[in-house]
Amino acid sequence: MNQKRIDKLGPLKRRRELFRVFGDDSAPLALVSWGSSAGVCREALTHARSMGFQAKLLVPYLVYPVAEEVYREFFASVRAGLVVEQSHQGQLYRILRMFLDLPKGVRSFAKDGANPFLPSEVAEQLRQAALALQGEGQDAREPQE
Numbered sequence: 564m565n566q567k568r569i570d571k572l573g574p575l576k577r578r579r580e581l582f583r584v585f586g587d588d589s590a591p592l593a594l595v596s597w598g599s600s601a602g603v604c605r606e607a608l609t610h611a612r613s614m615g616f617q618a619k620l621l622v623p624y625l626v627y628p629v630a631e632e633v634y635r636e637f638f639a640s641v642r643a644g645l646v647v648e649q650s651h652q653g654q655l656y657r658i659l660r661m662f663l664d665l666p667k668g669v670r671s672f673a674k675d676g677a678n679p680f681l682p683s684e685v686a687e688q689l690r691q692a693a694l695a696l697q698g699e700g701q702d703a704r705e706p707q708e
Contacts, residue, residue, distance in 0.1 A: 572628045573628075575625060575628055575630075576628055576629070576630040576631070576632070576633075577630070577632075578625065578630075579630075579633060581623065581624045581625040581630070582621060582622070582623050582624065582625070582630065582633050583621070583622045583624070584619060584620070584621055584622075584637065585605060585608055585619060585620040585622070586608055586612065586617075586618050586619030586620055587617050587618070587619055588619065588640070589617070589640045590617040590618050590619040590640060590641070591617060591640060591641060591642040591643065591696060592611070592616055592617060592618040592619070592641070592642070592643055592644055592689055592692060592693055592696075593618065593619050593620070593621065593637070593638065593641040593643075593644030593645075593669065594607065594608060594618065594619070594620040594621070594644060594645055594646075594647055594685070594689065595620070595621045595622075595623070595637075595644070595645070595646045595647070595655070595659070596620065596621075596622060596646070596647040596648060597622060597623050597624070597626060597648065597655060598648070598649065599649050599679065600647050600648055600649045600679070600680050600685075601620075601622045603647075603679065603680045603681070603682050603685060604620050604622075604647050604680075604682075604685055605620060605622075606682035607682040607683075607685035607686040607689065608620045610682055610683070610686040611686045611689045611690065611693075614686070614690065616689065616690070616693050618644075618689060619637075619641075621633075621634075621637045626655060626658070627658065629658060629659065629661075629662040629663070631662055631663060634659065634662075634663050635663065638663070638665065638666055638669070641666045641668075641669065642666055642667075642668050642696055643666070643668030643669065643692040643693070643695060643696050644666070644668065644669045644670075644689070644692060645669070645670060645671070645672040645685070645688055645689060645692065646659065646669065646670070646671050646672065646673075647672045647673075647680065647685055648671075648672075648673050648674075649673075649674055649675070649679065649680065650673050650674075650675060651673065651675035652673065653671035653672075653673035656670075656671035656673070657671075668692060668695065668696065670692075672685070672688050
């Protein structure tokens with residue numbers, strides 16, 4: 564019976580409809596968020612893009628088992644970003660690090676307590692990540708035409 568239950572986990576990893584991606588597929592900046600902070604991150608993404616930053620957001624509706632291929636594809640262009648979650652220890656970030664080699668500039672942005680994230684504070688953290696990229700000689704701004 565245990566093996567029967569374990570065998571059900573594999574197909575879940577391939578269910579791409581359990582993940583939503585917003586923004587530019589080739590963006591160097593990224594947000595990953597789930598649960599109550601996902602809506603805030605969608606608004607923060609809109610704000611960051613209005614400031615001219617190339618960014619994208621991944622919202623998983625499946626946290627475990629980790630769909631490694633989905634995350635690898637998402638992080639392929641990413642140089643910096645945040646795993647935003649309303650939790651004390653940043654559990655999703657820790658789980659992702661167990662299964663994936665996250666890009667060097669991706670870090671946890673976790674917050675505990677009753678006060679939710681504000682879109683402006685997430686956008687500001689994303690702006691700081693973009694500035695760090697610029698310090699490394701990479702640009703996270705939208706190309707000018």
